[in-house]
Amino acid sequence: MARYVMAVDTSRCMNCRACILACQQRNGLRYGYYRNWVRRTPDAGSPSGFAFQPGSCMQCENPPCVAACPTLATYKGKDGVVRVDKERCIGCGSCVSVCPYGARYRDPVLGVADKCDYCAPSRALGLEPACVQACATRARIFGDADDPNDPVAKILAVRKVTRVEPPEHSPKPTQVYLGETKPTDWPRTTALAAPLAMMHVVAGAVRWLGALSLFGVVGVFLKELVLPSGSGPRDPDKTA
């Protein structure tokens, strides 16, 4: 299975924000809500006076959003992409609050969490992620890091990479930056707020009760297998 990775070359970004608008339109997002971004930070050492740093969900190896989700709606796929099952999401906001990158938001109308999934639906049609496709300078490079012929694997093999991660308890982001990038110190580890953490406990209890119910069902299943309900003496009135 593919292992999808995005590598970003910030020296090529000019902050035109085509990537942001392309993402919104491709994925039918509301304007004003974003799955990706370009950070603009004053930087006297940069020729333009600013450092531009494109980003989106870092598709962490140990995603805190997955751990925080009480309903298991957020999950990390075998392809490395962290996704949200919107049928399961209850919109509690736990994942939004613990993401060190602010990569998620709660859709104001649907009431569920939303985030970058590397344009999974349109990739199924053979398209590149929208942000990659729209970028005039190809600052974002995307592909299968396990395929040695893939451009992203090739560039990762020869370029130094920088990870932007919190100083403590790094979730191990898989989205990386080629060479240097600024700033690197902005993500922050955030503990789950007490009410949301309590929801996690309640959800665990509900799941435990669910398991207990399942155990009962299995019990009945085994009982019926060994001694079906209809295996006793027949009702003479119904055998005529």
Add this chain to the structure above:
Amino acid sequence: MKTAVSRRTFIKLGVTSVSGALLSESGTDARAMGTASVPPNLAPERSVKSYCPFCQVRCTYQAQIRDGKIVSLIGESGNRWTGGGMCPKCMSIVELVNSPRRITEPRLRTASGWQTISYAAAVDLVAEKLTAARAKHGPAVAQRLALTAPLWDCRESELAALMTLRLAGGVNVMHSGEVCISTASSMFSTLLGTGNSTTTVNQIVNAATVVLFGANISETYPPYSRWLDKARAAGVNILYVDCRKTQTSGFCSRQLMPLPGTDGVLALGAVKYFIDSGACDQDYVARTTTGFDTLTKDVAGYDPAKVASLTGLSPAEIEDFYRTLAASRRTIVWLGGSLSRYAGGSTTIRAIIAMQAVLNNLAGPGKGLLTMEGGKPEGEDEFIDHVCGPAPGSGVNFRRLLAAMKKDAVDVLFLNSSYRRYPDGNGVREALKSVGFVVHRGFFPTEELDVTHLFVPATFSPESQGSHYGAEKQVVWRDKCVDAPGSCVPDWQFYRDVGRKIAPDRYPKFDSPEELFELFRQTVPSWRGITLERLKASPDGVVWPAESEDAPERTGSLFPEDGRMLTANGRHDFAPKMLGPIVWSPPKGSPKGPDRDEKYPLILIQGKIVTQWQQTLTNFAASLAQFSSGRYVLLHPDTARGLGIGQGEEVLLETAFGSVEARAELAGTILPGVVFTPSHFAGSSPFPQTRSTPINDILPNYWDRVSAQFNGLGCTLKKRT
């Protein structure tokens, strides 16, 4: 109650449950692959070829269409000029086409207010006005009709409009960019024999040095940043001349920040340096130019010390710049539109052309001049003359048209774009009110309605098919993507319908852009090889000229290998009589000039930002407004400190002609003493993030021989209380 289940039924249920569980597990795998089926609300039903109507990059894309609406755009990866990249302006088309704010029916101004009328009635009314003007004024009607471009549509629409104006007897056409950025095109045409770039953008990777003279490519033409990126990767030394550090700076090895309006001084000093240092290519100059002695006299005073005193640059960085250019074997200069936006812009352009010429950097691979203000393939005048007969005289520029309007000497004006693109916006508005009948072809309820008698709604480009051209003289084609709402019609249809009314026997017969394109192709020899079939099959079009389908494509330097120019005598005249000597002077009203006003000590400049293109369109897109936070003025922290202005504070930007409200943005990325503000905010914007008094409302009506002045005026900032 006891439930009875047979063993057979139970086994069936069991098998079903286990299968369901297995399927459920495989479902998890499927979603984990990240390739779940496309949600029904996202899958496009079809994809249609189109292009962006805004800038000269002319990005091509595939419009993704669902339920009769464009839902997204995918750039054509096969477009060699853009590589499939796009910018937010282009993508805003998705929203603009579907905007509920569009006016979709014709409106006629009456004594009791706006009255909605039918499209047919609108056409009849326009034809009546044109016919009446001709009947009243006879041949003199030529100067009493006018049309402003751009039309935001396609070449066929431009042709249809020009034919209508010509057959109505009019000659005044305000071409795209005529008022603000046409100096470069005019000087190129006069001195080199071409109104366009002298080479194509792909040549910059073959240059040793590229000079971006006021050309903020990354902000104004983002997709072309890929060429800067390619050039940088190829080891090209990219130098940038701009009083602001911008996104473009990131692609450059060095930046010079001269005072606004002094680029010409820097270029004149370069010419002197090249002559004095022996770097000048005397053989080339002797073979391909005239007037070199006069040029030598013109630049005599511009030694590095004088250049330093006028530009504010240090003598060391000036000499370093000159040494770099003198040593460069191949240099391309990319001219920014800003150079044309000062009174005296023609001097600047002449000096830069001379700078390239004396080092033999005009003709050949990796040499030449680029401008984003050209690109228009020739043949238009040839076609109009052929179809409609010769023009009954010469047209005037907007400066003279404005004077005519003020004298009630204009009967019908086709206003196809914003009048707020002209300086002295308030004066222009009042003058427009003196025009007998203003027909506005527009989209949204903008300020143009204040001066309009008849509004006829236009279509956005994806709502009709047609051809267009880009900066490399490439001709591209778009198909119709979606139906237009209400009575919106494309320009080719509106102008054709009017033309048929006023000249039924002479107006050419065509029912589609394809038919008009074919008529044009058959008429103009340089277009013969640009067939519809080729255009429709190509992701980035066909480069003009192409006399036949098998003619080799002409990209790269326009000039032949021997370096001859395209002028009548094959030479570049440094000192044509019609232009006189090259004499530099500060912009009019500049705080550094003789006519300065001490009350306005700061230099005001304006420019496009990445989310803006003209006043009537992009301000109506929420998709662009989300990246904006209203009018701002960019100034250096040292300048702000002297005025007592802090970061983010509300200020009044004042000139001698008025004031606008703005927010102060402080950064060391701009030269002290200079104030920058974006060009295209408008008062009619529905979004506060893009709403502002137009900046041109506080500019005077200053012109040089070609263009109006938009930059360099004295201004001041005051804290709002």
